[in-house]
Amino acid sequence: MMMRMFKKGIVFIVSILFVLLTACNNNQAKTSSSDESNENGKEVVTIKVQTFGSEKTRLENLEDSAKKLNQELEAEGKNIEVKLETNAFDGSWEEYRKQFILAYKSKNEPDIYLTGHEDIAWLAKGNYILHLDELKDSEAYSDVYPTLWESVTWDGHIWGALQDTEARPIFYRKDVLKKLGWTDEEIESLPEKVKNGEFTVEDMTRVAKEAKDAGLVEWGILHRPVNGSELHMIAKNFGAELYDEKVDKLVFNKEAILETLRYFESLTQKEGVTPESITSMEWKNVHQMMIDGKALFWYGGIWNVFNYMEQGAEFDDIMKNFGFMLVPATEKGGKPMTLSHPFVHTVSSQTEHPELVIRLLELVAAPEYQAKHSVETFHLPINKSGADVEEFKNDEFLSTVTYMLDYTTFLPNHADFNKYADAYFKAIQSVELGKKTPEEALADMEVQLQNDLGDEIIVK
Template identity: 35%
Template sequence: MSKHTFAGREAGGYRLSRRQFLITTGAAIAAAACSTQVGQQSPSGAAVPAGTVNLSAWTIGPDAPSYYRRDNLVSAADLLNKKLGGQTQVHVDATFESGGQWGDYLQKFTLAAEAKTSPDIILAGHENLAPWVGPSYVIPLDDLIKKFQSEGGLKDVIPTLWDAMKLKGKTYGVPQDTEARPMYYRKDLLAKMGWSKDKIDGLPDAVKKGDFAWPDLVATAKEAISKGIVGPGMGWYSRTSKGADIYMFYYQNGGVMQDDATGKLVVVKDALQKHYQVHADAVRNDKIMTQAIYGMDGKIFDQTVMDGKVLFFNAGTWKWKDWQTTYKIVDQVLWDNVGFMLIPAAQKGGKPVTVSHPLAYAVTSNAKYPELAFRLIANATTPELNSKHSVTSAHLAILSTQKDDPTYKQDKFLLATQYMLDYTRFIPNHAKFGIYDDVLYRFLGAVEQGQVTPAQAVDSAVKEIQSQVGDEIIVK
C-alpha cells in the first residue's frame, strides 16, 4: 500500500476557490497540526543539571489499596537526591489520574502526549506501551538500564518481567508490579461436599501436578449443584468483564497470542474453539456458571462470592486485599474459607496456567531530563519500597530480593502465591491487540449467550480479526 505524507502534498493539493473555502480551512488546520511533529527524545540539556528539577508522574488511581504506585516515586526522590549529592535536587510531582479507569487514563495520556503536556513518567500496563512506541510517546530505556544497572534494585528484577517490557527487542518500561490470577475455591463448601481437610488443602498441589484437571473441576462443580450445596449456575464464576484473565482458558488449551519471530498476533483456531467450548459448556451444557456472568456488576460478583455462594471463582491476587478492606472480611476468616490455585490443566497430566499483567513505569518523550526520570524510577524499584506496595495491595514481587524483605516475608498470602509466576503467561505487546481482543471478547459473550456455537464463533471471529487487522494476524 503506497502511502503519502499528508503534510507534504497539502499546499499544492487544493486550489483556493470560494467554494472550497471551508474545505481548505479545515485542511489548513489539519496541515498545521501535522507540522507539529512529535519530536524525538528531547536532546536538551545536560543529563544532570544543577539546581532543582521538577519531575512529573502519572499513576492510575487512586484505586486504593494500590497507592504506593505513586507514593513510591515520591519516596524514591529522597533516595535519588542523596545520590545526587546536593548539586541537583529532584522534586517529584506525582498524581493519581482517572480514578482507576484504564480506558480514560490511556486516552488522557494519549491526548496529553500529543499536546506535549504529558508527564515525565507514566505508569501503564506492559501492553499499553506497545502502541506508544510508534509515535514515540515513550522512549527506549536499554541504554539507561545498562548505564544505571546498579541503581535501585534494577539488577534483581525477575527476568521474565523484563520480557514483558519489550517490543521488537527494545525495552520500554521498568516493571512496577505483577500479580497472578488464581482460581479461588471455597473450602467450606468443599468440606460440605465431604472433602477431607487434607484433600482440600492439597488441591493447589494437585492442580500444580496436573492431577486435578479442568474436567475434575467441572465435575466437582456439577456435583455441588446437584447436591444443593451451591445454587444453579454457581459452580464457577469467571471474570465478568474484559480483561487478561479471559485468555487463561485460551492458554490452557494450547493457545498462542504472539509470534516470537515476527511479533505478529497469533490465533490458534483449535485452542480458541476449546476456549469457547469451556465457556459454552459451563453456561449452556453443564450449567455450572450462570448466564448472567457476562457483564455482571463487579460489586454483585464480589458480594456473591464473599457470601460463600460460589464454589470456584476467578479473580486477581489483589482481590485478596480488596475483599478484606472493602468487605471487611477478616484475614483469618478468608484463610479458613477460601483457597487459591492455578487454573487447572485442560487434561490430566497437563500444565496449569495463570496470566499476569505487569505494570510498568515508562519515561515519556516529553521528559526534559530522561536520565533523571529513569533514575527516579530505578530508585523506586527497591525491595523496601516495592514490598510496601506488594503487601498493601496483594501484588506479587518483581524483584528476586523481595522474598528476603522483612515486610514481604511476613505476608503469607504473597509467599503462597509467588509460585504461580512460574506458570504465568502474558498478553501480547502489539499495537493492534485491543482490536483482536475486542472481537474475541464479543464472540465469547455470543457463545455464552447461545447466539453462536463455539465452532461458528471461531470461524467468524478469525474472519473478523483478519478483516480488521489485515496481515498483522497469523492464523494457525
C-alpha cells in the same frame, strides 16, 4: 451575512491565537523546568510523574526515592536538586491514554508515565517513549523474576521499568469442599496437586458439578463478567498462541480457540455449573456469590481479596474459607498456569533528563518499596529480594501465592489487541448464552478479525 462571516473569522483567529499561546506556555513550562534555583543556589530539576489508579504507594515510593536521589547527588558534589511534580489519574484507561498523547504533542507530557504493559507497543511504535535496555543489566533489577521481562519487551528492546505485578489464581471455597466430603489434608494439598498436573480443568468441572448437584452451591465455577485478561488466560491454557513476536502480528489459533469455546459451552449449556448470563452481571454480584459461599471456584485475581473486603468480608474469614491454586492444566501431567498484568514505568522520548529519570527508577525498585506497595495494595513484588522482606514474608496471603510468578504468562504487546479481545468476548457471550455453537462462533470471530485487523492477524 457579511457581518456574520466577519464575526466567525474573528472567532477563528482568536481561537488559533489561543492555541498557539497555550502551546508556547506549555513549551516554556517544559523547557524551563530546570532553570529554577532553590534557596541553596542549586539547580532545580523538575521530573513529572503520572500514575494511574488510587494506590498511593506508587507515588509515595517515588517521592521517597527522589529524596534518596538528592542525597546521592549531594554526596557526589552535584549542584542539582530533583523535584517531583506528581499526578494520579482517576478515570478510564481510554481517557488516560488520550491525555498522554495530547500532553506529548504539546510537549507537556510526564517524564515518567505509568501504564499497563500492553500499552508498550503503541507507545514504542509512535516514538513516545525511550527503550530502557540498560535496566536489564542494572543491579537494581538484577533479581527481577525472569518471566516478567517478557511483558516489557517489544521489537527486541526493553521499553518499561517494572513497577508491580500480580497473578490470577483459582479461588476455591474450602468449606464447600469440606461439606462435599473432602478431608482437611485433601483440601490443603489441592494447590500442590494442581502444580503436579494431578488435578485438571476437567477435574475442576467435575467437582463443581458435584457440589452444585448436592445443593451445596448455586454455581460451581464463575469467571469475570466483562471482557478482560482472565478470559485470555483460559484460551492460553487451551494452547492459544495469541501473538507472534517475530513478525509482530496477532495470531488466531482456530483449533485452540475452538476448544476454549467448547469449554465455555460446557460450563453453561452442558454441565450447568456457570450461569449463562454471567457476562451481563455486575462485578459486585459475582464477588458476593463467592463471599457468601454460593459458588465453589472463581477465576480471579489476587487483588480480589481487597474487593471482597470492600464488600464487607473480613480478612480472617477469607483466609479461613478460601484456598488459592494455579489454573489447572487441561491434561493430566500438564503444566498449570496463571497470567499477570504488570504495571510499568515508561520514560518519555522528550525528557530532558533521561539519566536522572533512570536513576530514580532504579532506586524505586528497592526491595523495601516493593514490599510496602505489595502488602498495602495486594500485589506482588517484581523482584525476589522484595519477596524476601520481612513485611512481605509475614503477609499470610501474599507469601503463599508468590510462587505463581514462576508459572505466569502475559497478554500480547500489540497495538491492536483490543480489537482481537472484542471479537473473542463476543464469541464467548454467544456460546454461553446458547445463541451459537462453538463452531458458528468461531467462524463469525474469524470474519470479524479479518475485517478489523487485516494483515495484522495470522490465521492458523
